[in-house]
Amino acid sequence: MARLEPANVEIAHEIISRYPRPKSALIPLLHLAQEQDGWVSDEAMVHIAELVGCTPAEVIGTCSFYEMFKREPVGRYLVNVCTNIACQLLGAEDLLHHAERTLGVRAGTTTPDGLFTVEDVECIAACTEAPCLTVNYRYFYKVGPGDFDAIIADLRAGRRPTRCAAEPGEDGEIPAHGTLHRVRQSIPGDRRAGNADPDTAGEPAWLGAGGAS
């Protein structure tokens, strides 16, 4: 709904400073906007265009290409059920139908209370743990219909689901949709090697000397 807040603008500038060309920061900044609002609004995209120095049309062009960016509000929990081949072989279609039935929504839509959005997604790289799903990109392995109900019940009650949960993240929580990784890269100023500007950077020092030492 909004432009980036001052604290996020600061983060945005730090992210931009890591790239030789500001536009490279576009995808991370769109994630930042989504982290702030839960989705990516037009105002946020205009703001990002100002930050990286391109047109809003270019931002929406990039944004609309990638599946993870939602340009309208979605549920607090985005439940992505994988139905690709490895999961399908072990019952993913049933799992998706069960999810649709129990939540009362079709894949791609949100429950009326705004809690859950169900999606039918492609391979999420947990093929040996099929059938699998992610909730806000946190993994759950070998999920059966009963497990699904338990996960949903926990989320509704505000608890962290443990059933079928894969390794929890650094803080073990499932944040609201939009927040991806909760540990940010930060490069201390005195440790930075600096960007390699494509127009001016020359041969790396360690090559010219024939070695680093």
Place this chain on the structure above:
Amino acid sequence: MTEETVVAAGPPPIVRIVTQRFDHPDSHTLDRYVATGGYEALRKALAGSPGAVVDEVKSSNLLGRGGAGFPAGTKWGFTPPGVWPRYLVVNGDESEPGTYKDRQLMERDPHQLIEGCLLACYAAGLSQCFLYVRGEMALAQERVAKALNEAYAAGFVGRNILGSSFSVDIVLHWGAGAYIVGEETALIESLEGNRGMPRLKPPFFPAAIGLYGKPTIVNNVETLSNLPWIVANGADAYKQYGSETSPGTRMFALSGHVKRPGVYEVQHGVTTFRDLLYSPQFCGGIRDDNRLKMFIPGGGSAPWFFEEQLDLPLEARPVGAAGSMLGSGAIVVMDHTTDAVKACLRVVRFYARESCGKCTPCREGTNWLETILQRIVDGHGRPSDLDKLLDIGDNISPGPYPAASWTDGGLDAVPFPPRQTTICPLGPSSVAPVVSALRRFRPEFEAKITKRSVNIPLHVEREGTRV
């Protein structure tokens, strides 16, 4: 660094190189990494010349693990002389159906990957590294971010690494959900902030004109994760594992109808598909001791294999000569209860959804394939549909399919005459399951068309499959 060796009868002994720390619950931390010999390879490399690292990697004949299987050291040598700066882009956008290895390497041993990046930058004179992690992998991003923060603080990354003149920044970048970004030129487009659509190649490969128009090396996560071991232990030690043409080890993700699905690191080139599928050390056979119907040997893009290919070694050349590919090390196993038509539809649907839309034959063709297959599965197929499927496939990937991807001259990176009417291999990949399934199981397709058989969930067990 040490490797664990377990001697067993049957398949070649298990050797763990890139997964050697996986058994430690804190394998992702700097403390564990350093305590198990981490960053020693970097010290060793910095004490010598960059050329020495290049020679070591070239001599190890390490093959790229992303899909094409190109020798890593040779790839570094393709950058044009005198053009600076050069970049390293790490391809961690693992999304090929069936593939589950890079996510593990990033989540469970991020420092190994970081050290691999540093070695590559040092050896090939790469001034900045961008580590592109798939958008959906939140934990991998957290672990890599945390590892980078630790490594910067400890002086392993950044300015004057370990007090030397070697300085390089590693920047964590993350995607936002697009399979096509795993293609190296699409990855570069995405890293420049654009829609992830592949660039036309040849003539200019990223090694010559890549990120920001400068020479760029794009390496897979698993490839780079091998470098610390190779530099620390030497190319000769690496070459004692695997076969002569495919040395070392490789990770394979075994999924589908097997008793013990999992990710296994095995010796490259000497272990066979049969070892992986049936040996008790690995999958232990097909579920319920069912019959094997088919398996995908190298991710969704690979033409299918059947029982008669089980004894092929896990090596690019023989697999390529047999008309498929090892691809990204993803093996999806299907038993006799599997509906071949539905399995084919599901793989094709993936490509129809993920086509970026740049090339017409792929954008339109993949959707046509999906529409027709869906119609057949739904019981509305027409007798002419089967030839139409092959015809559409021929428009995307002309000529007899599949074609051997390896010849005596080596890997046909750019076959001539062209075998695809598209810029990248996504379109032709959608043809693989169609031709594989139709050639082998045509009666199943015909039965669905003539008998109007109903849509049954794929995994439901029933007597035989000849509906």
